[in-house]
Amino acid sequence: MxxxxxxxxxxxxxxxxxxxxxxxxxxxxxxxxxxxxxxxxxxxxxxxxxxxxxxxxxxxxxxxxxxxxxxxxxxxxxxxxxxxxxxxxxxxxxxxxxxxxxxxxxxxxxxxxxxxxxxxxxxxxxxxxxxxxxxxxxIEMGNRIFLGGGGGFHQFVKIGSFAMVKGNASISQDVPPYAVACRDNELASINVVALRRAGFDAATRSEIKNLYKLLFRSGIRLSDAVTQAEESEWSEAASALIEAAKSPSAKGILRKMS
The missing domain is CATH 2.160.10.10 (Hexapeptide repeat proteins)
Structure with a gap:
């Protein structure tokens, strides 16, 4: 042996x-x-x-x-x-x-x-x-994350659970949970495949998508989007997006769209 x-x-x-x-x-x-x-x-x-x-x-x-x-x-x-x-x-x-x-x-x-x-x-x-x-x-990583080959990640960033980052990406800000990131600090979409594989039901997936759009695609200032989001009730899974937006690293969280 x-x-x-x-x-x-x-x-x-x-x-x-x-x-x-x-x-x-x-x-x-x-x-x-x-x-x-x-x-x-x-x-x-x-x-x-x-x-x-x-x-x-x-x-x-x-x-x-x-x-x-x-x-x-x-x-x-x-x-x-x-x-x-x-x-x-x-x-x-x-x-x-x-x-x-x-x-x-x-x-x-x-x-x-x-x-x-x-x-x-x-x-x-x-x-x-x-x-x-x-x-x-x-760097802090959650669970069930996929990082594509050749990706470079700056010190102190957070990468949320069920996220995916495409190959050769350059990331110097936090990647939200459930998100797909790519290129130079760009957000592409929700990682729908990972959510389905993990067993999230259709209602929870829909919640996550809606909250993702509000926080990261609405064009509203992030703090205002968080305030608006907190006016509604969300599942525990969806609320992880709010927590990521409220408590980012010092580098901030990705919002630029690909």
């Missing part, structure tokens, strides 16, 4: 059934849960904690130093990864820049080849990052 060329620190915690490939490295302070597979030449470092049944691909690096000028390598920070995640070849996940803090990956995420998750990002569950997706630091 463990290739003889693998290097595993005696101060690492590795479950009995973990598979570790040739020349992989598991550093001190790291923990690898049951059922995990660590590919050849992968490197798990920086106090990274992996849950169960994670598949770490060839040459992936989890827990390396954040790419932040002035970072002190002695800072005790880490990465926390949940269960059932797949990191394909050469994926990189950097640890937090803050002592005692972590970059966090939830459960059932699929990070395709050469995608990058920078320091202090927080990813929810069931997200897909296609090849070469680049997440800057401090």
């Amino acid at each position: 463990i290739h003889p060329s693998a290097i595993i620190s005696p101060d690492a915690s590795v479950a009995d059934d973990v598979e570790i490939g040739p020349f992989a490295i598991i550093d001190a302070g790291c923990s690898i849960g049951a059922g995990c597979k660590i590919g050849a030449q992968a490197w798990i470092t920086g106090n990274s904690q992996l849950g169960k049944n994670n598949d770490i691909g060839y040459g992936a690096v989890v827990g390396a130093l954040p790419q932040s000028i002035g970072f002190d390598p002695a800072t005790a920070s880490g990465v926390i990864i949940g269960d059932n995640n797949t990191l394909r070849e050469y994926v990189t996940i950097n640890r937090s820049i803050y002592a005692g803090k972590n970059t966090v990956i939830g459960n059932d995420n699929f990070l395709m080849s050469v995608s990058h998750v920078a320091h202090d990002c927080i990813l929810g569950d069931h997200n897909i990052l296609a090849n070469n997706v680049m997440l800057g630091g401090h």
Whole structure:
């Protein structure tokens, strides 16, 4: 189960059934849960904690130093990864820049080849990052999001649940929940396919569409659109759009139409 060329620190915690490939490295302070597979030449470092049944691909690096000028390598920070995640070849996940803090990956995420998750990002569950997706630091992602290949995402932005961002997009503002974003900070539509696949009924989908139009397509100033929206009753699912509009990151939220 463990290739003889693998290097595993005696101060690492590795479950009995973990598979570790040739020349992989598991550093001190790291923990690898049951059922995990660590590919050849992968490197798990920086106090990274992996849950169960994670598949770490060839040459992936989890827990390396954040790419932040002035970072002190002695800072005790880490990465926390949940269960059932797949990191394909050469994926990189950097640890937090803050002592005692972590970059966090939830459960059932699929990070395709050469995608990058920078320091202090927080990813929810069931997200897909296609090849070469680049997440800057401090990004917050919800659940069941698809990010197209080659997309670049500026630090501190938020990406709402059930959103989709098309390939090669350049995003430096928040992506609302349920939305499709593309190109240079442009909104295209509601992600209807994702809503149907997730089991949202027709009434809820209609609510989301109507609220999306009011907040992001009406041409009304966003604060006024939020005030108008709050005069009506909405389902919990639709209300997520209002919350995203009311509490954006410092970068603001996308409104430009494609």
